[in-house]
Amino acid sequence: xxxxxxxxxxxxxxxxxxxxxxxxxxxxxxxxxxxxxxxxxxxxxxxxxxxxxxxxxxxxxxxxxxxxxxxxxxxxxxxxxxxxxxxxxxxxxxxxxxxxxxxxxxxxxxxxxxxxxxxxxxxxxxxxxxxxxxxxxxxxxxxxxxxxxxxxxxxxxxxxxxxxxxxxxxxxxxxxxxxxxxxxxxxxxxxxxxxxxxxxxxxxxxxxxxxxxxxxxxxxxxxxxxxxxxxxxxxxxxxxxxxxxxxxxxxxxxxxxxxxxxxxxxxxxxxxxxxxxxxxxxxxxxxxxxxxxxxxxxxxxxxxxxxxxxxxxxxxxxxxxxxxxxxxxxxxxxxxxxxxxxxxxxxxxxxxxxxxxxxxxxxxxxxxxxxxxxxxxxxxxxxxxxxxxxxxxxxxxxxxxxxxxxxxxxxxxxxxxxxxxxxxxxxxxxx
Amino acid sequence: xxxxxxxxxxxxxxxxxxxxxxxxxxxxxxxxxxxxxxxxxxxxxxxxxxxxxxxxxxxxxxxxxxxxxxxxxxxxxxxxxxxxxxxxxxxxxxxxxxxxxxxxxxxxxxxxxxxxxxxxxxxxxxxxxxxxxxxxxxxxxxxxxxxxxxxxxxxxxxxxxxxxxxxxxxxxxxxxxxxxxxxxxxxxxxxxxxxxxxxxxxxxxxxxxxxxxxxxxxxxxxxxxxxxxxxxxxxxxxxxxxxxxxxxxxxxxxxxxxxxxxxxxxxxxxxxxxxxxxxxxxxxxxxxxxxxxxxxxxxxxxxxxxxxxxxxxxxxxxxxxxxxxxxxxxxxxxxxxxxxxxxxxxxxxxxxxxxxxxxxxxxxxxxxxxxxxxxxxxxxxxxxx
Numbered sequence: 001x002x003x004x005x006x007x008x009x010x011x012x013x014x015x016x017x018x019x020x021x022x023x024x025x026x027x028x029x030x031x032x033x034x035x036x037x038x039x040x041x042x043x044x045x046x047x048x049x050x051x052x053x054x055x056x057x058x059x060x061x062x063x064x065x066x067x068x069x070x071x072x073x074x075x076x077x078x079x080x081x082x083x084x085x086x087x088x089x090x091x092x093x094x095x096x097x098x099x100x101x102x103x104x105x106x107x108x109x110x111x112x113x114x115x116x117x118x119x120x121x122x123x124x125x126x127x128x129x130x131x132x133x134x135x136x137x138x139x140x141x142x143x144x145x146x147x148x149x150x151x152x153x154x155x156x157x158x159x160x161x162x163x164x165x166x167x168x169x170x171x172x173x174x175x176x177x178x179x180x181x182x183x184x185x186x187x188x189x190x191x192x193x194x195x196x197x198x199x200x201x202x203x204x205x206x207x208x209x210x211x212x213x214x215x216x217x218x219x220x221x222x223x224x225x226x227x228x229x230x231x232x233x234x235x236x237x238x239x240x241x242x243x244x245x246x247x248x249x250x251x252x253x254x255x256x257x258x259x260x261x262x263x264x265x266x267x268x269x270x271x272x273x274x275x276x277x278x279x280x281x282x283x284x285x286x287x288x289x290x291x292x293x294x295x296x297x298x299x300x301x302x303x304x305x306x307x308x309x310x311x312x313x314x315x316x317x318x319x320x321x322x323x324x325x326x327x328x329x330x331x332x333x334x335x336x337x338x339x340x341x342x343x344x345x346x347x348x349x350x351x352x353x354x355x356x357x358x359x360x361x362x363x364x365x366x367x368x369x370x371x372x373x374x375x376x377x378x379x380x381x382x383x384x385x386x387x388x389x390x391x392x393x394x395x396x397x398x399x400x401x402x403x404x405x406x407x408x409x410x411x412x413x414x415x416x417x418x419x420x421x422x423x424x425x426x427x428x429x430x431x
Numbered sequence: 432x433x434x435x436x437x438x439x440x441x442x443x444x445x446x447x448x449x450x451x452x453x454x455x456x457x458x459x460x461x462x463x464x465x466x467x468x469x470x471x472x473x474x475x476x477x478x479x480x481x482x483x484x485x486x487x488x489x490x491x492x493x494x495x496x497x498x499x500x501x502x503x504x505x506x507x508x509x510x511x512x513x514x515x516x517x518x519x520x521x522x523x524x525x526x527x528x529x530x531x532x533x534x535x536x537x538x539x540x541x542x543x544x545x546x547x548x549x550x551x552x553x554x555x556x557x558x559x560x561x562x563x564x565x566x567x568x569x570x571x572x573x574x575x576x577x578x579x580x581x582x583x584x585x586x587x588x589x590x591x592x593x594x595x596x597x598x599x600x601x602x603x604x605x606x607x608x609x610x611x612x613x614x615x616x617x618x619x620x621x622x623x624x625x626x627x628x629x630x631x632x633x634x635x636x637x638x639x640x641x642x643x644x645x646x647x648x649x650x651x652x653x654x655x656x657x658x659x660x661x662x663x664x665x666x667x668x669x670x671x672x673x674x675x676x677x678x679x680x681x682x683x684x685x686x687x688x689x690x691x692x693x694x695x696x697x698x699x700x701x702x703x704x705x706x707x708x709x710x711x712x713x714x715x716x717x718x719x720x721x722x723x724x725x726x727x728x729x730x731x732x733x734x735x736x737x738x739x740x741x742x743x744x745x746x747x748x749x750x751x752x753x754x755x756x757x758x759x760x761x762x763x764x765x766x767x768x769x770x771x772x773x774x775x776x777x778x779x780x781x782x783x784x785x786x787x788x789x790x791x792x793x794x795x796x797x798x799x800x801x802x803x804x805x806x807x808x809x810x811x812x813x814x815x816x
Binding site for chain 1: 511513516524804814
């Protein structure tokens, strides 16, 4: 690994660096590679700055589950929802195979196609777009999902639709923009370098022209959840720690109960989802300017945690258990009845939990001088209808936070299980 | 140093499936004794592991070369044969540990090449020099290039004549002050120009004088030509100098038509022109920028598309031989986009750009992207090798 492995951009992107290092380094095995770097290709990376190395490292593409779900959340996101524009089933199947090949290459830190940078010679448009050449793998994960609309009558997949894959119902207060909602397919690309994540989506979209077209996409500039106990809890754009009580990678029983689809969950045509997980995506615009004018007391009451430490109100440490019975000095509940943490907590929801993997976003400003910014909520779960839906119903009805947010994009996808050696996306689906 | 003339059996972007399919085109292997001697079967064996890339021979005679690559290491490996500048002559990927795969490459001219094994798929790989001596017969596609060029020149000449004829009628209508007739002739008069524009674009100021838009002509240049008359006809009304502008237009069109016929294209320039025409659609027509007063952009779209299609029709024998799958994809994509465009015709005329909905524009854009990706592969396929 050369000094280039420590570029300024990536160091700046390395929030939670030290905490992540141990986990990722332990998970990557043989890959610690850089596009176009001889030393790395020959093996043995040098021992420069272990922390940066871990952020640079490659995450294995294949495994029991898809990478990018319980993988320690990377700092950057490029998410894209696509519609299939062909009616030819074989073209779609072939694209999923082509995507697998390119995705596996890119997650290893290689070009999307062999010799993709210049190997085609001067007269050919390069097969790889090139902007990630020379950059390390950067923890890139590429996760695919299938939307409910893919299982209509176009591709003969109606009988393969998992029963749990249903369009989300309308929730109170939804302001959904059709241009940010739905999609036949999704690709979630996460990395510790934004250029690597954007490169991945750009090249997959390019491979798909004529078969799929982008319906909407979202960039995320900073993670708002930790999916591993080794990661520090990051802050969302309200300035609060977010995802403290998340289901985390180290919690095997919690993952089995709340995140991974079990073999018995789907009998029939949707059985291929065993080992997969459902993804709910919501674009949550925050009314940043209004929030910023809100008193600290009000902010903490709305969230239900203190702002500095992230401790539940009435307690002192971030990971202290939430005590909903505790009364404050005024005799009222320390955590208000409409606080976000109370309504979203499993004890209020019959034990429901989800794995949150969201990102802060800003898409510039809205034309009247306000930030178009918020939380791009991503969450993985075993059954959206039994987890996200009741949770969001409870929040939509009473959450004090609703005054400061607006859900304006929404989608749900079935993310299949991981791939074994030699397998490709779509194989189980089209079997 | 000139690039060595050579050709792979299939186009450079060789997928694994294509590489395996090559087994059927085996000819007498051209491998000869190199530094360590060729294998008994005539194949050059390549032992690839995580730290070394060992070939049984590093020289061969021109012809069809066979590399038998065996991965004796622990990482997924790849094998490349490069020409100068790391241009891939052929490659084989996804050679998993323990696997042996065959790569056949046709090389017709002598030259110096580079071999590379790439354990773990990244980096420049473990490289060596490979020398090819002698010459071998070229593929028949090379002889088809000459007739493709002749066919395309005929098309250009025919469009150029049509452009002059249609411009004469349009200019006559402008000069007689018949605004209605001039407007009815405008879009179709420009159509042949839109079909051959890349051929003629190189003639100095002629292109901007004929087709320049007010916002893109160079500083100090007068706003003349078709778009000036478009503005007069649809927005400002005919001006005192409209007749003079029309005369100048006809003179310029006559000159550019004559010069277009003298252009001697190559297969590569025809292919690049086909791509450039679609780029024109993407940046100027599908956005409604080109015809901001007349809104006849779909006529220009049709002209660009037709020009691109005709250019590739001329190259068809070459493409069909070298990359039949690409030819099939081109046919399908041209058919699809033409059908989508035709939806916006009422009778013999296109609807104005302003009648398109956002959904219409997205549908056309999606189809244009699909076509353009395929057309962008043609230059690499038809270029002299």
